Amino acid sequence: MSLPYFTSTRQGKIAFATVIALTLLNSGVSVAFSYVGRDFYSALSSKDPEQFNEMLLKFSAALTLGVPVSVFYRYQREKLSLEWREWMTTRVLDLYFSNGVYYGVERGGMVDNPDQRIAEDVKSFTAFSLTLFITAVTSVIDLASFSAILYSIKPSLFLDIFAYALFGTVSTSYIGRRLGGLNFEQLKKEADFRYALVRVRENAEGIAFYEGEDTEGGEVGERLGRVVENTGDVIKAQRNLEFFTTAYRYLIQVLPVSVVAPLFFAGTIPLGVVTQSTSAFNHILSDLSVIVNQFESLSLFSAGIGRLKEFLDEVQRQDGERDGVGILQLANATTAAATTTDAGGKSHQPQQGRINLHTDQSIANDPTSILEFSNVTVSTPDLQRTLVTSLDLVVPPLSHLLIVGNSGAGKSSLLRCVAGLWTSGDGTITRPPNGDCFFLPQKPYCPLGNLREQVLYPSFTNATDEEVLDILAKVDLKSLASRVGKGDEHLGLQTTLDWSNTLSLGEQQRLSFARLLMNKPKIAILDEATSALDVNSEKIMYEAVGKVPGITYVSVGHRPSLVEYHDVKLRLMGEGDWQVERRGEVEKSGGTWGMNP
Numbered sequence: 001m002s003l004p005y006f007t008s009t010r011q012g013k014i015a016f017a018t019v020i021a022l023t024l025l026n027s028g029v030s031v032a033f034s035y036v037g038r039d040f041y042s043a044l045s046s047k048d049p050e051q052f053n054e055m056l057l058k059f060s061a062a063l064t065l066g067v068p069v070s071v072f073y074r075y076q077r078e079k080l081s082l083e084w085r086e087w088m089t090t091r092v093l094d095l096y097f098s099n100g101v102y103y104g105v106e107r108g109g110m111v112d113n114p115d116q117r118i119a120e121d122v123k124s125f126t127a128f129s130l131t132l133f134i135t136a137v138t139s140v141i142d143l144a145s146f147s148a149i150l151y152s153i154k155p156s157l158f159l160d161i162f163a164y165a166l167f168g169t170v171s172t173s174y175i176g177r178r179l180g181g182l183n184f185e186q187l188k189k190e191a192d193f194r195y196a197l198v199r200v201r202e203n204a205e206g207i208a209f210y211e212g213e214d215t216e217g218g219e220v221g222e223r224l225g226r227v228v229e230n231t232g233d234v235i236k237a238q239r240n241l242e243f244f245t246t247a248y249r250y251l252i253q254v255l256p257v258s259v260v261a262p263l264f265f266a267g268t269i270p271l272g273v274v275t276q277s278t279s280a281f282n283h284i285l286s287d288l289s290v291i292v293n294q295f296e297s298l299s300l301f302s303a304g305i306g307r308l309k310e311f312l313d314e315v316q317r318q319d320g321e322r323d324g325v326g327i328l329q330l331a332n333a334t335t336a337a338a339t340t341t342d343a344g345g346k347s348h349q350p351q352q353g354r355i356n357l358h359t360d361q362s363i364a365n366d367p368t369s370i371l372e373f374s375n376v377t378v379s380t381p382d383l384q385r386t387l388v389t390s391l392d393l394v395v396p397p398l399s400h401l402l403i404v405g406n407s408g409a410g411k412s413s414l415l416r417c418v419a420g421l422w423t424s425g426d427g428t429i430t431r432p433p434n435g436d437c438f439f440l441p442q443k444p445y446c447p448l449g450n451l452r453e454q455v456l457y458p459s460f461t462n463a464t465d466e467e468v469l470d471i472l473a474k475v476d477l478k479s480l481a482s483r484v485g486k487g488d489e490h491l492g493l494q495t496t497l498d499w500s501n502t503l504s505l506g507e508q509q510r511l512s513f514a515r516l517l518m519n520k521p522k523i524a525i526l527d528e529a530t531s532a533l534d535v536n537s538e539k540i541m542y543e544a545v546g547k548v549p550g551i552t553y554v555s556v557g558h559r560p561s562l563v564e565y566h567d568v569k570l571r572l573m574g575e576g577d578w579q580v581e582r583r584g585e586v587e588k589s590g591g592t593w594g595m596n597p
């Protein structure tokens, strides 16, 4: 997970090399201070003012050179960590938003709280990996330089320290072994708790109507309880560990001094050497005791890595086009061109056991067919139910299709297959590529942004204010811009509101139609897109869509009034059965073109 940033970006390579150079320099500064400190105390203990003043001067010089090195070393580390986080988060987001992965991850339900993994786990991964790497590098350099110092003072001290550090590491790992698992759970429980609160915010009105505060409060409280319970276990495990680590750290203060004290008492070494040996001992011990000192952060870090790896694996699993590429690598350009659904030519190699979506530019201009279902069987993703069996249907251009059937019969699911969101089943669906195909989902969606962006979503194409206002007028929302702009339509287009909670459901549906008119697709797929509108508004919407040149629409709906805007009816009868009726044939045989046969 770390390597791609440093191997594939120039910026990463340069920043990394700078940090390594500064790390080496910083270690040099530590060693220099150890010698300056030694001579300083020796001058003090030998009561030599001249040497003492000279040492003060040397100390000032060391300070002047050493301080910038230390400061820039820290700054550069933070900077690298920030740049790396930006790169990695952007890359993860690219992967998450490509080929409908975010939808698959959400539907798949295999990983919890992807938001936390992208925002928090990537951040701690980059920050702590860097710290860990630098600590390892510094430890090795420190170990080499201070070992030489210590060995020159007393070889046995050098061996004692290794034994002490080994004992500390093994004991800490044993005492703290539960912390890794507990921290993994902690991250999940904190994210679950936060998510429950976000859901209350998003569904405030529904909860308020149901007066569901007590139930919601209970659920949030229960999740808080799980956080508290797990945190309680974490701090107990930390407490047990700290009995050991605290004693371990205190012992360091006297251990090296007591080993060299006899030499000092015998007058063999001056006081400066005692302080230098203490400092060298501390350096080496902290190098060897990385696991003891960082155990808590390490266990939290490993929990974060576990969650991130699990998430990235799921992202890769959901993205059919990234088979065989690295965990953070984008799909190979040639592979993507060969398999993309919007390449314009024949795409996707047909596969057994899944619905093949064939997006073909030529069908957009085909006079005989704009949408084709060829032997299409649709199953639910868990393969528990077959919703449609062996559907064969050709929809000619300008021949609008209405899909009807009981609730749960599989109408929206069939549209999901047309969109490419579901592939469970068999057969082939052929339709124009995404640019010529526009979907209005059952639940209207209002993105974050101003009114203008609501209309232009998702492409944010260039359009003048007049064009946007004209489109709003066509969907009977002429007054909306001036209403939100307090009388000024142009200001209204620039106004940002929480649209999902401000507009009525019917207004949101009309806004979705405005988007459709703006995008002028060849084929529009409308999933109960007028369910919140009165019959008159529904008529206005369908008439406006019908005026888009060359458009064919496919609707799902229950209302009888919809039938008159369509020419073909596909009835899903449940358990896979289906039936097709065409207006021309019904009228020819003297029947009435209506909702019921």
Ligand SMILES: Nc1ncnc2c1ncn2[C@@H]1O[C@H](COP(=O)(O)OP(=O)(O)OP(=O)(O)O)[C@@H](O)[C@H]1O
Binding pocket: 107, 380, 381, 382, 387, 405, 406, 407, 408, 409, 410, 411, 412, 413, 414
């Ligand atoms: N992810 C899923 N996994 C398993 N079953 C699912 C999933 N999503 C939907 N279903 C089931 O598939 C069936 C068809 O759902 P679909 O949304 O297509 O119905 P519909 O005909 O559009 O119904 P309605 O008219 O009520 O909107 C339903 O029984 C639904 O519970």
